[in-house]
Amino acid sequence: IKQYVGLRRFRGPRGAGWSRLWMLRVLTSGRMHKYFGEVNEEYGSTARIAPSTLLTKDVSLIRRMSAVRSPYTRSKVYEALRLHPERDNIVSYRDEAIHGQLRTKMSPGYSGKDNPNLEMEIEEQILNLIALIERSYTSDSERYNPVDLARIMTFFTLDVISGIAFGRPFGFLTDNSDPFGYLQNLRMMLPAIMFFSVYPELLGILRLPAVQYFFPKASDATGVGKVMGWAKESVAARFGPNKIEQKDMLGSFLAHGLTQEELESETLTQITAGSDSTSTALRLALMHIFTHQGPCSKLLEELTNGLKDGKISRPIIRDSEARELPYLQACIKESLRLYPPVTGMLSKNVPPEGDTIDGIFVPGGTSIAWNSWGMCHEKSLYGDDPYVFRPERWLLHDKASPDDEARLQAMNDTVWMVFGYGRFGCLGRPVAMMELNKTIAEFVLRFDCRAGGGLEKMWDEESFGFFLHRNMWMRIEKRDDKLVWGKDKFHAQVE
Numbered sequence: 001i002k003q004y005v006g007l008r009r010f011r012g013p014r015g016a017g018w019s020r021l022w023m024l025r026v027l028t029s030g031r032m033h034k035y036f037g038e039v040n041e042e043y044g045s046t047a048r049i050a051p052s053t054l055l056t057k058d059v060s061l062i063r064r065m066s067a068v069r070s071p072y073t074r075s076k077v078y079e080a081l082r083l084h085p086e087r088d089n090i091v092s093y094r095d096e097a098i099h100g101q102l103r104t105k106m107s108p109g110y111s112g113k114d115n116p117n118l119e120m121e122i123e124e125q126i127l128n129l130i131a132l133i134e135r136s137y138t139s140d141s142e143r144y145n146p147v148d149l150a151r152i153m154t155f156f157t158l159d160v161i162s163g164i165a166f167g168r169p170f171g172f173l174t175d176n177s178d179p180f181g182y183l184q185n186l187r188m189m190l191p192a193i194m195f196f197s198v199y200p201e202l203l204g205i206l207r208l209p210a211v212q213y214f215f216p217k218a219s220d221a222t223g224v225g226k227v228m229g230w231a232k233e234s235v236a237a238r239f240g241p242n243k244i245e246q247k248d249m250l251g252s253f254l255a256h257g258l259t260q261e262e263l264e265s266e267t268l269t270q271i272t273a274g275s276d277s278t279s280t281a282l283r284l285a286l287m288h289i290f291t292h293q294g295p296c297s298k299l300l301e302e303l304t305n306g307l308k309d310g311k312i313s314r315p316i317i318r319d320s321e322a323r324e325l326p327y328l329q330a331c332i333k334e335s336l337r338l339y340p341p342v343t344g345m346l347s348k349n350v351p352p353e354g355d356t357i358d359g360i361f362v363p364g365g366t367s368i369a370w371n372s373w374g375m376c377h378e379k380s381l382y383g384d385d386p387y388v389f390r391p392e393r394w395l396l397h398d399k400a401s402p403d404d405e406a407r408l409q410a411m412n413d414t415v416w417m418v419f420g421y422g423r424f425g426c427l428g429r430p431v432a433m434m435e436l437n438k439t440i441a442e443f444v445l446r447f448d449c450r451a452g453g454g455l456e457k458m459w460d461e462e463s464f465g466f467f468l469h470r471n472m473w474m475r476i477e478k479r480d481d482k483l484v485w486g487k488d489k490f491h492a493q494v495e
């Protein structure tokens with residue numbers, strides 16, 4: 001009753017003020033992003049979704065909670081993100097001091113400052129992706145040979161992230177298979193994480209020896225256990241008398257004082273934090289670009305002009321060059337906005353003294369969850385068509401007024417919040433943006449693609465904090481080599 005009364009002035013779905021069952025149903029439904037969107041649409045930008053949990057799409061509140069000196073703290077739901085059976089990681093620590101120290105130690109490795117080969121490692125995997133498509137998945141007037149974009153983009157991001165995290169990629173792209181059973185494992189793990197986000201007090205059960213027996217282990221032949229084994233081996237190679245010394249991400253973490261155990265846990269976290277999120281962003285960006293003829297032609301024109309003017313390197317565009325292409329950047333932002341890859345909840349706790357939100361006092365300890373879907377489809381910011389893929393909304397027209405400029409600035413500030421904000425913001429953003437910039441540009445330059453599935457739906461989708469997509473069929477034709485290489489192919493290769 002005390003909990004109910006504390007937040008009674010916030011509106012929300014029926015029953016949500018008395019029990020967590022509404023939240024459980026939504027988080028395990030596979031459609032949490034849609035339900036979250038509807039709740040804040042119907043009950044206001046901050047609404048109640050459980051006895052002591054609010055859900056918000058209010059950008060200023062989200063900023064306030066995650067700001068560097070904010071008194072808000074991570075809620076118990078973060079504990080459900082602990083992947084390693086024995087150790088916490090940067091995503092799951094709730095102690096602000098430990099979390100802050102880890103961030104300081106790990107930032108140089110993530111930013112690429114200590115890792116001069118980061119861009120080259122991503123390029124290597126882009127070339128592997130192109131080779132896989134050319135080898136196995138091109139169609140022409142006589143041959144229909146579609147590819148599940150969701151599957152190969154996950155292979156791609158897993159190879160990129162394992163390459164940069166461990167110094168040795170898993171090799172999913174070269175094998176064109178998932179020998180780890182990773183995708184199937186993820187499908188099982190994500191709903192479980194959602195369950196424990198609703199009932200975090202049950203997490204203690206997972207520490208019981210009888211339950212730990214069923215947990216992934218480094219000796220497993222498949223799934224997350226196999227990734228743990230891969231992490232353990234790769235980290236062990238950096239210690240002992242014959243240790244490998246390398247200037248890469250692991251090398252950077254080691255140089256900044258992470259212990260062997262911390263490295264094992266952090267590299268495992270990197271795989272889950274960095275693969276599905278970026279894969280979602282990539283597959284949806286490509287699907288939206290190729291299924292919208294106007295934007296696709298404009299982007300191709302920008303890229304081919306760039307090639308003609310010598311502003312795009314071969315065989316793969318540089319990240320710095322891609323960042324200078326306004327239409328490419330507009331397509332990426334529009335796609336991140338339309339489908340923010342992380343769908344919540346990442347709740348933060350109100351400080352003990354309480355806070356006032358929308359003029360209502362909120363007691364200390366209340367959890368406030370993040371509604372990224374609502375935040376990115378806010379009509380008052382993005383206009384009346386927030387569910388339409390329209391990259392033009394990111395470009396100022398010739399007669400733009402100061403108001404238009406201010407709105408564009410607010411849109412820009414908001415869209416980057418899909419990566420979180422402030423002291424909880426994503427450390428992998430530079431890596432993710434490099435993958436997006438380079439891969440989308442090369443894909444559009446090299447391939448002519450269309451949606452390749454049936455007419456009824458373009459893909460199957462579920463969301464449990466991250467998105468799971470399947471059957472995202474795409475028909476791919478190779479473009480003329482001259483277009484891909486700019487000037488003369490031979491000349492460009494020699495250069």
Ligand code: HEM
Pocket residue numbers: 066090091103161270273274275277278281340341342346418419420421423424425426427428429431432
């Ligand atoms: C488009 C791709 C990505 C998106 C949308 C994304 C989004 C996010 C979000 C929303 C958070 C949590 C914010 C919070 O707790 O409030 C986060 C944290 C994090 N992400 Fe990403 N991420 C992406 C790619 C990556 C990549 C590629 C990596 C690794 C190379 C990565 C590593 C991390 C890490 C380590 C954290 C934890 C930071 C901390 O706790 O201080 N992410 N990300």
